[in-house]
Amino acid sequence: xxxxxxxxxxxxxxxxxxxxxxxxxxxxxxxxxxxxxxxxxxxxxxxxxxxxxxxxxxxxxxxxxxxxxxxxxxxxxxxxxxxxxxxxxxxxxxxxxxxxxxxxxxxxxxxxxxxxxxxxxxxxxxxxxxxxxxxxxxxxxxxxxxxxxxxxxxxxxxxxxxxxxxxxxxxxxxxxxxxxxxxxxxxxxxxxxxxxxxxxxxxxxxxxxxxxxxxxxxxxxxxxxxxxxxxxxxxxxxxxxxxxxxxxxxxxxxxxxxxxxxxxxxxxxxxxxxxxxxxxxxxxxxxxxxxxxxxxxxxxxxxxxxxxxxxxxxxxxxxxxxxxxxxxxxxxxxxxxxxxxxxxxxxxxxxxxxxxxxxxxxxxxxxxxxxxxxxxxxxxxxxxxxxxxxxxxxxxx
Amino acid sequence: xxxxxxxxxxxxxxxxxxxxxxxxxxxxxxxxxxxxxxxxxxxxxxxxxxxxxxxxxxxxxxxxxxxxxxxxxxxxxxxxxxxxxxxxxxxxxxxxxxxxxxxxxxxxxxxxxxxxxxxxxxxxxxxxxxxxxxxxxxxxxxxxxxxxxxxxxxxxxxxxxxxxxxxxxxxxxxxxxxxxxxxxxxxxxxxxxxxxxxxxxxxxxxxxxxxxxxxxxxxxxxxxxxxxxxxxxxxxxxxxxxxxxxxxxxxxxxxxxxxxxxxxxxxxxxxxxxxxxxxxxxxxxxxxxxxxxxxxxxxxxxxxxxxxxxxxxxxxxxxxxxxxxxxxxxxxxxxxxxxxxxxxxxxxxxxxxxxxxxxxxxxxxxxxxxxxxxxxxxx
Ligand SMILES: Cc1cc2nc3c(=O)[nH]c(=O)nc-3n(C[C@H](O)[C@H](O)[C@H](O)COP(=O)(O)OP(=O)(O)OC[C@H]3O[C@@H](n4cnc5c(N)ncnc54)[C@H](O)[C@@H]3O)c2cc1C
Numbered sequence: 001x002x003x004x005x006x007x008x009x010x011x012x013x014x015x016x017x018x019x020x021x022x023x024x025x026x027x028x029x030x031x032x033x034x035x036x037x038x039x040x041x042x043x044x045x046x047x048x049x050x051x052x053x054x055x056x057x058x059x060x061x062x063x064x065x066x067x068x069x070x071x072x073x074x075x076x077x078x079x080x081x082x083x084x085x086x087x088x089x090x091x092x093x094x095x096x097x098x099x100x101x102x103x104x105x106x107x108x109x110x111x112x113x114x115x116x117x118x119x120x121x122x123x124x125x126x127x128x129x130x131x132x133x134x135x136x137x138x139x140x141x142x143x144x145x146x147x148x149x150x151x152x153x154x155x156x157x158x159x160x161x162x163x164x165x166x167x168x169x170x171x172x173x174x175x176x177x178x179x180x181x182x183x184x185x186x187x188x189x190x191x192x193x194x195x196x197x198x199x200x201x202x203x204x205x206x207x208x209x210x211x212x213x214x215x216x217x218x219x220x221x222x223x224x225x226x227x228x229x230x231x232x233x234x235x236x237x238x239x240x241x242x243x244x245x246x247x248x249x250x251x252x253x254x255x256x257x258x259x260x261x262x263x264x265x266x267x268x269x270x271x272x273x274x275x276x277x278x279x280x281x282x283x284x285x286x287x288x289x290x291x292x293x294x295x296x297x298x299x300x301x302x303x304x305x306x307x308x309x310x311x312x313x314x315x316x317x318x319x320x321x322x323x324x325x326x327x328x329x330x331x332x333x334x335x336x337x338x339x340x341x342x343x344x345x346x347x348x349x350x351x352x353x354x355x356x357x358x359x360x361x362x363x364x365x366x367x368x369x370x371x372x373x374x375x376x377x378x379x380x381x382x383x384x385x386x387x388x389x390x391x392x393x394x395x396x397x
Numbered sequence: 398x399x400x401x402x403x404x405x406x407x408x409x410x411x412x413x414x415x416x417x418x419x420x421x422x423x424x425x426x427x428x429x430x431x432x433x434x435x436x437x438x439x440x441x442x443x444x445x446x447x448x449x450x451x452x453x454x455x456x457x458x459x460x461x462x463x464x465x466x467x468x469x470x471x472x473x474x475x476x477x478x479x480x481x482x483x484x485x486x487x488x489x490x491x492x493x494x495x496x497x498x499x500x501x502x503x504x505x506x507x508x509x510x511x512x513x514x515x516x517x518x519x520x521x522x523x524x525x526x527x528x529x530x531x532x533x534x535x536x537x538x539x540x541x542x543x544x545x546x547x548x549x550x551x552x553x554x555x556x557x558x559x560x561x562x563x564x565x566x567x568x569x570x571x572x573x574x575x576x577x578x579x580x581x582x583x584x585x586x587x588x589x590x591x592x593x594x595x596x597x598x599x600x601x602x603x604x605x606x607x608x609x610x611x612x613x614x615x616x617x618x619x620x621x622x623x624x625x626x627x628x629x630x631x632x633x634x635x636x637x638x639x640x641x642x643x644x645x646x647x648x649x650x651x652x653x654x655x656x657x658x659x660x661x662x663x664x665x666x667x668x669x670x671x672x673x674x675x676x677x678x679x680x681x682x683x684x685x686x687x688x689x690x691x692x693x694x695x696x697x698x699x700x701x702x703x704x705x706x707x708x709x710x711x712x713x714x715x716x717x718x719x720x721x722x723x724x725x726x727x728x729x730x731x732x733x734x735x736x737x738x739x740x741x742x743x744x745x746x747x748x749x750x751x752x753x754x755x756x757x758x759x760x761x762x763x764x765x766x767x768x769x770x771x772x773x774x775x776x
Binding site for chain 2: 294
């Protein structure tokens with residue numbers, strides 16, 4: 001047996017032994033997702049056991065180095081683990097912006113001290129992070145951001161407002177874009193790590209059309225942010241005034257994540273399950289809807305292959321650096337189409353907003369939530385702008 | 398297996414791309430033969446050159462004189478064929494017919510393979526009997542006659558049928574028209590008595606033939622594989638052919654897209670390059686995204702087929718349908734973004750539109766394959 005075959009066999013038996021059956025069921029609601037953090041609670045024993053087993057093995061962040069809480073898997077091993085987890089339908093043991101966004105940025109730009117501390121905390125689910133980029137006046141045009149950090153020697157005093165900060169009310173720390181030089185647009189932003197327990201940080205939830213409130217306004221009023229959190233742990237990632245590079249790098253990872261290309265539900269074909277769904281209410285798939293579903297499934301299955309190719313190429317250092325923008329554009333538009341079709345196949349039953357049968361209106365709420373996919377992390381129009389400029393090299397883009 | 402080319406495959410891609418751009422380009426092949434009303438629709442000299450390159454027998458086993466390569470490699474050649482709109486017998490002879498002949502007897506291989514490998518012979522495959530691809534229905538009959546068979550019926554739109562030395566014919570040896578079983582494949586030589594060819598030129602200047610079989614007498618050794626056991630071989634050649642056609646389609650899409658993006662960087666209106674207009678930028682970027690996804694699913698399907706995976710059949714349909722959509726978009730956006738010049742015969746973008754239209758129909762269009770995806774998925 002080759003090393004990889006051995007690894008696959010070991011992974012299969014490890015998953016068999018450690019992933020409880022409940023953790024192989026599809027995620028039904030927010031409580032099924034474990035986000036970690038100071039205030040986190042487990043929904044049940046199975047969720048806890050699965051999470052702890054993964055922390056122990058380094059499988060909350062399998063591809064990160066062991067010294068930072070990962071399992072140090074190489075690209076081929078990580079792919080096998082993904083495949084085996086998806087084969088048994090294993091849920092991610094831990095979801096977090098730390099894993100998807102801040103972690104990759106720290107791995108690339110962080111100091112050794114920052115990595116030791118923050119990556120380990122993320123891997124063990126101890127700290128929950130949120131992302132402070134957008135401001136009321138700075139959305140797509142992010143670089144115009146105004147939140148200002150005044151240099152006071154050993155600390156900054158930060159003032160400003162962030163908006164659309166996902167899960168800010170449940171987060172422990174915020175990675176925040178702060179202007180530290182008003183005269184320099186791109187080279188005047190510092191990527192700052194701020195403990196949300198600091199005085200002057202407050203949040204106010206915003207209700208979405210889906211009825212949920214997963215994001216907030218975040219206010220920073222005279223927040224005193226020390227320049228250092230300890231030996232070799234500066235408060236900023238990368239250099240002062242060079243946070244834009246870090247911000248952009250992180251956005252690449254965010255876009256990959258939102259594209260849903262990691263596989264799982266968001267890229268799977270749906271036709272067969274929609275046929276079962278309509279059978280439940282005594283309906284039959286309309287032939288024209290069936291045709292649309294088939295066309296959708298072609299796109300979805302093709303995009304699954306795209307996700308695999310994208311990952312393989314990234315890991316091998318091939319592929320265009322701006323490709324995450326294409327992935328995000330295509331993946332999110334696909335996901336919106338998926339939910340439109342799911343609503344159509346479900347008929348009036350999908351309209352129910354609170355019923356037990358729909359587990360509290362999941363179809364409708366999810367459908368509405370997907371509309372944000374092509375807005376958050378950079379809108380579809382911005383993705384197309386970036387592809388035009390960086391990949392197609394079109395004039396004036 | 399990662400979803401990108403190995404070093405060897407990347408080298409082959411370089412070679413194939415250089416060769417096709419040099420020898421198979423639009424001026425030298427497609428326009429040349431079209432403008433001379435060539436009865437074959439392709440050049441035999443190029444076919445010989447492709448043999449010298451090792452392309453013609455690349456899918457055949459080394460024991461049979463081939464290179465023993467797989468569908469990723471064949472796809473590399475096909476993508477370059479697509480990009481250059483190179484008319485050639487490669488897809489039908491070296492992919493479809495070759496896949497069938499792999500199942501032939503030693504004697505049959507000896508009869509046909511050397512000619513293919515040398516670039517002397519051209520083969521066709523006759524499956525469809527109407528204007529739409531529908532391989533589930535085979536009505537052409539082969540009845541026992543002495544030691545052999547008597548073939549009667551007709552086949553339509555056989556690509557390069559009249560130019561071929563031999564035609565692989567799917568015929569019914571038992572059961573009724575729609576039966577899964579009871580199909581047999583025959584290798585029918587061009588000079589078989591009772592076979593009449595009625596060639597027609599298609600929109601892309603390629604040639605297809607309507608073939609009538611009126612009591613064509615065939616020896617028993619014309620049977621490929623087993624009598625009544627042709628369906629499995631037919632399915633194998635269809636899967637290979639569809640994945641091959643999808644690879645060619647990716648080439649067509651990329652060729653059309655490259656021409657169009659170039660044009661956006663040259664043409665000025667309102668004092669600006671038209672590529673500066675966001676309305677066009679967004680459409681170009683959407684097109685790029687679709688073509689990327691199509692490329693990904695094609696290499697996925699090729700790898701699955703080479704690995705002998707069962708899911709290759711499903712992915713062949715996903716690939717054929719996805720490429721049809723992406724390439725269709727590429728040629729339509731291509732013509733539109735060129736404006737008036739896109740409608741002229743002199744400019745190449747229209748040639749891409751024509752080739753794409755023919756490839757869409759070949760071995761099943763997006764509707765056919767999306768329908769198959771639905772059936773295979775259980776709805
Ligand atoms: C569910 C959700 C979660 C989010 N979470 C976070 C978070 O955790 N942290 C965070 O910092 N932010 C978050 N965001 C904010 C998100 O990044 C912004 O909403 C996004 O960048 C768009 O900015 P905007 O809302 O100001 O829209 P605008 O920029 O005002 O855009 C309005 C419209 O104009 C279009 N447009 C703008 N500029 C151009 C252009 N140049 N060319 C063409 N069209 C253009 C846009 O595409 C859009 O259609 C979240 C958003 C959502 C919906």
